[in-house]
Amino acid sequence: MDDLKAKYLGQIADAQDEDALEAIRLAAVGKKGEVALKMRELGKMTPEERQTVGPALNALKDEINSALVAKKAALADAALDERLRTEWLDVTLPTRPQRQGSLHPISQASEELTAIFAELGFSVAEGSRIETDWYNFDALNIPGHHPARAEMDTFYMHRAEGDDRPPHVLRTHTSPVQIQSMEKMGAPLRVICPGGVYRADYDQTHTPMFHQVEGLALDKDISMANLKWVLEEFVKSFFEVDDVELRFRASHFPFTEPSAEVDIRCSWDNGQLKIGEGDDWMEILGSGMVHPKVIAAGGIDPDVYQGFAFGIGIDRLAMLKYGIPDLRAFFDSDLRWLRHYGFSCLDVPALHGGLSR
Numbered sequence: 001m002d003d004l005k006a007k008y009l010g011q012i013a014d015a016q017d018e019d020a021l022e023a024i025r026l027a028a029v030g031k032k033g034e035v036a037l038k039m040r041e042l043g044k045m046t047p048e049e050r051q052t053v054g055p056a057l058n059a060l061k062d063e064i065n066s067a068l069v070a071k072k073a074a075l076a077d078a079a080l081d082e083r084l085r086t087e088w089l090d091v092t093l094p095t096r097p098q099r100q101g102s103l104h105p106i107s108q109a110s111e112e113l114t115a116i117f118a119e120l121g122f123s124v125a126e127g128s129r130i131e132t133d134w135y136n137f138d139a140l141n142i143p144g145h146h147p148a149r150a151e152m153d154t155f156y157m158h159r160a161e162g163d164d165r166p167p168h169v170l171r172t173h174t175s176p177v178q179i180q181s182m183e184k185m186g187a188p189l190r191v192i193c194p195g196g197v198y199r200a201d202y203d204q205t206h207t208p209m210f211h212q213v214e215g216l217a218l219d220k221d222i223s224m225a226n227l228k229w230v231l232e233e234f235v236k237s238f239f240e241v242d243d244v245e246l247r248f249r250a251s252h253f254p255f256t257e258p259s260a261e262v263d264i265r266c267s268w269d270n271g272q273l274k275i276g277e278g279d280d281w282m283e284i285l286g287s288g289m290v291h292p293k294v295i296a297a298g299g300i301d302p303d304v305y306q307g308f309a310f311g312i313g314i315d316r317l318a319m320l321k322y323g324i325p326d327l328r329a330f331f332d333s334d335l336r337w338l339r340h341y342g343f344s345c346l347d348v349p350a351l352h353g354g355l356s357r
């Protein structure tokens with residue numbers, strides 16, 4: 001038995017791979033292996049002999065099995081070590097410039113404005129592009145008969161035959177996220193909601209899908225002055241200038257009272273769009289003090305909390321900042337355009353580094 005033990009443990013120690021181990025296992029402790037053959041001889045022994053030889057054979061079998069298991073694990077470890085040694089990548093190598101993708105100007109603008117509002121204490125919410133008419137309209141004080149519904153050139157989703165519920169809509173603005181943010185987070189609240197919105201409209205400054213960022217600030221003592229300061233700070237930071245000329249125009253939105261639209265001074269010379277000079281104005285946002293009915297629809301008491309809201313056109317901002325004259329080009333996916341106007345994906349915008357170095 002000692003010979004058997006020495007022989008098999010030696011073979012196991014020398015085995016180079018799993019196949020060799022399996023062959024050893026069959027020869028030693030398999031059904032027809034040497035240990036099994038010895039077990040069969042027990043029948044010919046006297047009961048006294050059997051009492052010592054039987055347990056010894058079992059112990060030998062156990063010992064060989066454990067050695068097999070241990071060796072199998074050691075072989076697997078060695079194989080993994082070998083793979084780790086041969087299959088490795090240097091992830092610190094620079095990427096190849098000709099294969100580098102680029103960030104779309106709208107992604108870039110969204111990240112820049114998120115960085116600015118984050119600095120001002122606003123968190124980010126996203127909402128969904130398919131909305132119920134409650135969130136897109138009613139909760140925002142735009143009841144069924146309201147002309148704003150028609151003005152927005154809404155895309156309605158299809159409802160199955162016989163389903164009388166009002167259809168879902170592709171959200172026409174990011175304002176529904178105001179309501180959802182109030183429901184989720186309560187007051188006081190500071191949140192921005194960037195994202196895609198949809199309207200049936202198409203010309204040099206309108207596309208059926210475009211991007212807005214909604215802003216909402218609620219607290220016990222917020223006034224129109226806070227709104228004006230936040231918007232001015234934002235525009236200065238975004239355009240990276242000390243002064244930008246803004247025009248606040250009295251306006252009307254169902255969800256704010258009073259309401260203001262804000263234009264930015266610009267010029268269109270020979271198809272070139274420039275910000276901060278010239279005699280033209282480009283409307284970039286709508287804003288106002290949130291209507292009490294909207295605050296109540298969000299589940300918050302309008303007698304305690306008040307606040308301001310705004311909706312900025314991100315695509316318009318990107319056109320102005322990067323001098324892109326035609327909005328439609330944003331969505332053509334023309335590779336040459338994307339290479340020209342795209343941004344390096346490795347430059348994450350941050351206020352301390354200069355937004356768009």
Ligand code: DAH
Nearest residue numbers: 173256286287288309310311
């Ligand atoms: N939702 C408006 C639109 O898409 C923009 C807007 C105006 C948003 C005033 C606001 C606001 O939050 O207060 O035309």
